[in-house]
Amino acid sequence: MLFDNHSHTVFSSDSEMTAADAIAQAESLGLGLVFTEHYDHIYKHTKHYDGTIDFRFDPSAYWDQYQQYRGDKLRLGVEIGLTPDSRDANLAFLQQADFDLVIGSLHFMENLDLYYPDYYEGKDKAQAYGKYLSTMGQMIVENPYIDVLGHIDYICRYAPYEDKDIKYSDGAELIDKVLQAVIDNGIVMELNTRRLEDAMAVTKLMQIYRRYQQLGGQYITLGSDAHKAENIGMNFKTAQHMAECLKLKPVTFAERKMEYCK
Template sequence: MKKGILWDCHMHSSFSADSDTPMENMVLKALSLGLKGVTFTEHLDPDYPSTPESLDFSLDLFSYRKELLRLQEIYKDKIQLRFGIELGLQPQLEKYFRKLTKDMPFDFVIGSSHVVHGYDPYYPDFFEGRKEFRCYMEYFESILENLSVYDDFDVYGHLDYVVRYGPNKNHEYSYGRYKDILDEILKKLISMNKGIELNAGGYHYGLGEPNPCIDVIRRYRELGGEIITVGADAHTPDKIAWEFVKAANVLNDCGFRYYTIFKNRSPEFLPL
């Protein structure tokens, strides 16, 4: 990769509960792809619903940072490695997260919705016995609930994450069908000077679109949104920089001439 998007800003390793890949393996794959830099964004989802099949989304921040610092030193002349986190937002966690982001020197903070009123849409019981439309609406409403109480993040992650796991995925989903609430979310984020991400995970989850879908990304730009990061949401090396050529084309088609990376919580705008 010699041009286009040269940073992957949403990446997980074995410090996240849903990955078993050593961090160095992710770094080596990124190097082999010619990336200029990556931002690790390990999961932290306190108060995650406890079920027999659920994972423990706590995070050993000390060990995570220690390993990242070690790799930063080893690879300092080859690739930039930045310290990020993906916070699983829920309204009751507001004070906990504020203290965390004040105390830790993150480069980048993604705020994401994984748990909606005690359920993660990853599991079928979120949809059980309910219409898909209602489930998707509840997910978007929960984003507004989070935004009403918490603002110490840089971008909101995979805004339509819920469609990855719906009974019909995105076959009956579109920006137009949820326009009113999606516009409310986008306008709120812009008013807070927060960004969104183009999460290429939608491609490797078989949606044929990123998360959020292309029309939502276009609408964010139309409304005046400027901050947009790009990440593959990789949990294994083979997914790093997934469909980044396609992602660059999407951003261009939506009116962007740049993408965004973060250092010390400050945005940097890089040409596509």
Template structure:
């Protein structure tokens, strides 16, 4: 069974990939189940009702929830006999936005939620705004401290997305971020296991030319050693090229090498375990 549990469409502000095209491309690629996880980033983006009320710009908006879920329902009706389709979202959570996500989850019936950290104090990693004025050890520590705070205070999610995402944007100078932060990483993993949550293996490393896994084999191995079982695999696709370049089976085999025997899909926010 091949599943892609991290996909983006034109409902995310960083993609123009039409949902139906994504589904057809997934079917052609041999994917059996797909979960749409378009972006919600409170703190820097507003909801569509704010825009419609004239209180926000159209350029910085979260998912149009009503249209998004309606479109997924249409796709399930049209393609449900060819591929299983699930309703998800990717939350770019920050400490000061937790209550916004708690309110959002209470409004809609979701199958799956990724909690990601894309920025801290509204400062993005890709732009370098967050890292500015900090040494590499300093910004990695702040990053993992924020992650630990979030997993202890926000619980309306299923997996922690691309756990060491910040390495996409680091100095790539040989700094061993795992060894330097192993203590806090272990605290995070222990907490999410106790909380019934999991992590994802993010397959976008091929897209970004990163030679290691995301999260790293060290993090994945530690998670496995600590008893972590809940894990999903996602392409983090934003285009047809992203879907085509990711070989989900390859990442399933990487998990097997580490010792994992299962991966997860989700329904109504509950994990379903499948043999790798």
């Protein structure tokens, strides 16, 4: 069974999707599902924090409510935010529950949420993307306990530049460092399917994932990053086609162990 390995329910501050709706939608698509709620330790220290949204959650409440659903088709994971100052907090957080899957993601740079314009101000694309990719490489080395590297192309969602895609040829050295750190630490690259409607994004991502395969990468997780039930399994046909072309095997995780999707 193919899994959607990245989704957010009401335990994530920016989602109102209920577990029941998410599970029903995955079932109707014939997909397994992993909930990966946000844990961004740094968020409360950033300038946009006003107390109304908090990208942290209580693992014991999560477990109490969702354990009943956990099984062959539904796994309980977390998406932790990687920043230079969050390693100890992340490790302490992960001690609090037996998560099935841990995605590590970069959502913040210089204590700034990449969602907002601040980080990009005064930087051209090469500077903003270069720093993002070099930090990503460093974060993987410092946080080798994660199972999956989330959305390498996260910055492309919100950057203000006309051409938002990460081009392999523009950042080959930095991208190689990211991919090599992923492979060396037994981490799996996520193929985040949110941007796959865009043919140019597919072309540019194919170059990055082809390089991952060339360097020895064998596995990927597919993840929609759904915050609404209708987005579960989004663009999975395209993603499966990409995986086949690149000879990368889609996998999922249970109790932090990799499983093949058959």
